[in-house]
Amino acid sequence: MKMDKHSLFRERSLQAISELIDTTDGSLYQHATDILHHALSSYASLLIEIDRTSQSKRLLATSPKMRAEDNICRDLETLLTQQMKYIRDDYFIIPVHTSLRFPQERYVVQHQIEGYFGTTLQCSVPGNLCYVFISLTTEPIDDPDTLYEWHQLIAQIIQQNQKHDYLARRVDLLLNRLNHEVSHDNLTNLMNKSYLTDTLERLMISPPETGPKLFSLGLLDIKNFSLINDVHGAYAGDQVLKYVAQVMTNLIQDEQFVFRLANDEFAFITFRQNPVSLCEKMIKQISHGYHDAQHHISLKVRIGLATYTQSSVNADELLLHASLALKECKTANQMICSYETSLSEAYLRKTELINALKKELSQCIDASDALYIKLQPIVRRHQGVWSYFEVLARWMHPTLGEISPVEFIEVAEESGLIISLGRRIIRLACLAKQDIESHGYQIRLSINCSAQELSQSHIYTEYLTEQVSSFGFNPDEFTIEITETTLLVQQHLAKKTLGQLRSAGFKIALDDFGTGYSSLNYIHSYPIDCIKIDASFIKNMLNSYKSEQVVSLIIQLANQLNIDLVAEGVEQKHILYKLYHMGCNQIQGYWFSCPILTQEVISHLLTQTQSSASDTLINLRSS
Template identity: 30%
Template sequence: MTPPPSSEAPSSSRILARFGTAHAVTNGAPHDGARPQDTASQHTDPQHTGTGTAPDGKGGDGGKGRLPLRKRLSYKQARNTALLTLALGVILNTAQITYDLFNVEQQTDQLVQQVLSTARQPAAEAAYAFDQALAERVLTGLFEYRPLYHAVIYEDFGNQLAAKDRPEAEGGLKWLAEILLPQEKTFSIQLVIERHNQNVGVLKVSVDRYLIALDFFRRSAIVLGVGLVWTVALILVVVFYISLSKPFLRLTHGIAAVDARRPADVLLTVPPQHADDELGLLARTTNDLLLEFDRALVECERVEARLRERETHLSGIMDNVADGIITLDEDLRVATMNRAAHLLFGYEPGQAAGQPFVGFIADEDWPRVSTELMACLRRQGGSHGGEQRAEVQGRRQDGTTFAMAFGVSQMRLGDRRTAICVVQDITQRKRSERALRESEERLKQAVSATRSGVFDADFATGLTWWSPEFLEMLGYPGGASPWHDKPLEALLHPDDAPATMSTIERYLSGDSGDYLSVFRLRKSDGSWLWIEARGLAIRDERGRPVRFTGTMTDVTDRKRFEEQLLYVSTHDPLTGLANRTLLQDRLQHAIAHGARKGTSVAVLVMDLDRFKLVNDSLGSQVGDKLLRALGQRLVSCVRAADTVGRMGADEFMVIAEDLPEPQVAARIAEAILVGLTRPFAIDGQQLFITTSIGISLFPGDATDTDALLRDAATAMDNAKAAGGNSYQFFTPRMNEEAVARLSMEHALREALDLNQFSLHYQPKIDLETLNPVGTEALIRWNHPEMGSVSPARFIPMAEENGLIVPIGEWVMRTALAQIRTWQEQGLQPLPVAVNVSVRQLSSGQFAERVRQLLQEYGVGPEFLELEITETAMMSNLAYIADTLAELRSQGISIAIDDFGTGYSSLSYLRRLPITTLKIDRSFVSEATSNTDTAAIAATIIAMGRQLGLTVVAEGIETEEQLDFLRRHQCDQLQGFFFSKPRPADDFCKTFLKPTKMQAVAS
């Protein structure tokens, strides 16, 4: 290491620039060539100034434009000011100097007493022990106080133990100091050993009166100058008030009448007697200025329009910055937040404005954050303050906290200061750091066994000493040094050398507070060793380093571990592919690269088809092995430059950049689909898997990562909805459909609370008597904007998002309440069939819930029938069978809806406690026109009768269909041929009869 250059540098000089402008007014427009003195000569007609001054600007007395001395306001003011200043100055300054001299003596006495008190204890110890050396050191310390010129310590016998003197200061004003301070300033203090309560001596010092008076002389000179200035200022104020009050008041009224929006409409006038003096000149100059302001306002309006346009542009940029940006006013209230900050803290746009920033920071971190914010706002300097960064706990609107990187800097707009806070969610980074600390703890034993090397650089001699341990670390045993013929920089890794040497130079020059550097050094065998260097510089009284000492620690193992940890944090642990974090980072880089080169980027999002079936049937271990094998297969199907990653569960993603045309993305998707046609050999089994792929393109579909991922996921959903094992490119229509679906789902969530659902009832007709023997409750949704929404649209959506459970309970409650109402009205209710979702049956305790509802509404189980679709029931048959058996044991009828469209297995018909089969309307509608369909329908009817089940045909619309069902002896009929679904009141009037008791009573 070489001694640093001298830390002394020439002081920076300040360049003060004055910039002035003067415009002459010619025909209402500025003239750049006009001289400043010509300005007052423009627009001096009487209607502007009321003075009648000649156009040449000369005074009314015929002079050469200059006022006689005795007529000038300045002459009168100067005369009166001089006389009053002399009188007041002598009185006030004499009193001030006398008071200051008294304060100087008081302050000197207090300061000397404080110095003596500081030295009292060590001086007492020296006197008690008769330690002359200690006494001399005490006196040497006292002489750090410059006004002392004589000091002596006496021990308790009166003998002098130690003394120290230096010459009194000399100067031209020493005689004045002796006059003002005639008595010599000598102080003494008793030396007492507190622990023995023993007086052991005396400490006496003498103070140089001239040094004390020097500071007083300086302050007195300042006081005289300042007092003179204040006196002159006071007198000038009085004179100005007396001499200029009325004319200036007239000018003030004229200025107050000026319209700020049109300043040139009203110009100033002055009394004729002031037309040729300074007030007249002021009025003319002000009028010229008003004309100039009028033109400047027009220009300002144009500038403001441009600024508003730029502000809109900057606002758009702010909303697309990934980090949160918050501006705070001087009261630490939120002024603005960009979109990222709103999302981070959970606020809607504009909701956080004006709120105290304390609500955004955890309580334990607020004192530190508020201190930094106030320090930032108070900091003096340029228009922008340096940034202060910290890591704190942020608090969202819902009260939850999260780890947050917090940076604050100052922005100054005129006299107003604003704190700009940059915030970032570092929860993931904190988790990684915690994982690193835990891993380092596991390596604690190994780390504690390592040895550190020591270095000591002496800049006076230019020599540096290295400990043997450090040389041994580098492979130089026996004390051999690699630096005897080369500098440190020669052994540094080329990638580390510039930053390492810069860090050393900045620390030694005082630009940084601590020295910590990590770099690589070449070992004797040519390999590289990671070193962590820490050091401390010893500096002289001028701040220049004279010695530099520190340690060198081998951190090679730690650096390897950090690289491994970085890999773990960015790769999926199951497949070894890039994880979501790395994928998003790669996608951001790909977008930036594509924007620079003008090429396309494709995002392919994949979701495996029916992977859950593999997991459920073969177990999660087989599923994990399949995912690992599939990840390797995907890598082999794409280009070498493409990134393949796993986003979670059975979802994968491919990032393809530098695409010359979109068809390249299609070829990649086709290669993946073809590659997955080959089976996977897992634990001796041949497994087949397919995938649905959605593709979005940069810049065609979107220009940011979130939008590209969203669009690709939307396209993937469409590919899966189309049957899977295919790919689709994103189209705007997909986005419209997704938005419409979200809108529908939101409306569906509100429908229950807003009472938008109703039940209609369609009768079941007995084939033999053609009388109603039952009814089916059918839900209807009447939306205020969408109108009547078909169940075929909202029921599947409710099945997907789980809303079918509360909707299903509402249907059952409403149906039971309606049965209860009919009973209370004296009517004979019919059994009501209610459709039940497989989600309801699988939700747990469903049978018990139905029993509670029957008991709550006082309805017998014979009036309730539950309809379950065949396909839904087969998805979880083992669990549903027990639930259906429990329901049937309560006396509730069970019907299979849409029979014939699903598995249509006789085995489950025997196993399940089913009472009714409903033939799907598709068979009924084609029974009279298609012989195959007619045969199937006849078979279902015959099979149901053989099993002792009630067979219901739904969807009957024609006489021919009725005749067909009559020939094959179907039990019950349902359809528009008999009645459309009707509201409860209409259904009651048409199909329900009074009970026998009610009929007798009537």
């Protein structure tokens, strides 16, 4: 049975669609043109790309290939111009006498072309390109419908393929951009922390025959970077980060092994046998500083090193080791530190203390007595009964034993527990004062304030005032001690907080006076009621003329400014009398008493009261 024209077209078109869909080797344009040529028995079928902006034309495919000539687009220039006038129509047709109508078209005349049928395919992707399918015949076109159907079919397939390719390229571009965003730092264009972890894991997993490579991981940070931002502005800070990144990349010579982890913290991986020498070069080059037309910024950096030596450590552990080494740089004030196992031991100890302290602070005061306070008297000359004490925190853990205040206060500051610890100490101090005063003794207390508490000015002042009021005490019965280091860290908040405390009625003492950078400036700049001479000067007085002179000058300064003065760390009688002679009349130290428990304070006060009463009675009798 003979097929009609439409049935034949459907069958052959389905076959053509199948063939074109299966084309995966990049020859779609040629294959489509071949199908068009064979289906229509044309003399030649062509696919031409036209840029509508520049009017440039490019032959993409022709069938049969032997009928393609150099400059064929130029030879069909007039026809293509006519074709573009019909760009909004489905097709442009010259059914007969094409060579006669366009004698200037060399190709048409030379090959005696009778019929021209062209379909314009609008590009389905953004841009100014369009495509023209052309069928040339040496016989008149007497069945334009068939040509139209085949042209439309092939054009639609090409159009869908272009759309698919465009979307695929777009997806690839977006995925690449996303991958770049996920793996790179936007400012420096270095790899980020996530990529560092992946890189470390990849380096640690190597083929069995070669074994893992030995390498070192370095963590680098910029000293006082926040100060650079504060003084020079965020833009200059960004330029400094880019400068450091560039120096590191130049020295490592492989950008995939240089990383920015956080604000001013960088990392690098090196396979050199002597990583310390690389670190020294890095530090030296960075120390030249960042310079531009407006800025000359000196820079100092620190580097913590950890070496991978085929041990059982994983990527996270190696990062931790390098981080511990960097932290040791800061603690020891060194530029380069390499990881040692002792640093891990210290880290484990610190982690254990953090967990224990967190648990301790989560319990109410009545449920635990492991965290407690001791009081050390601050004694005025010729004073018979003590009335002024500094509150000192102590911790006796049931399994870890007695933990040094230096250790657990540092842990509290680093872990963010210092606010909770400070509140516990304030509460314990009020309870101790209440207990002592219930025995008839009126006392004042001095409580230390940390940098983090100072930074939360309103919250700290509100809690302190609330606790003092809840016990029926007055704020002027308490002195708040601030170290010079605390003021240095929180300068922008210190005045506000200290002003609030003074307004509430509390007194302010500057502790460890003389150890900071701007001791004298603090006295003039902040509302200070009392200064406490650091114990290191007191202990060195007998052996160091310089220390003695410093103490003498501090005493003279305090007396001239009418500021209370306390000498800390007094342990010997001759030091005591030398201080008295210099004009310092308030003393704190082991000469009078070590820090003692509340009940011991009560016992001492009772003894002192009885002794004072006996002395009074003797004096009365003798008179």
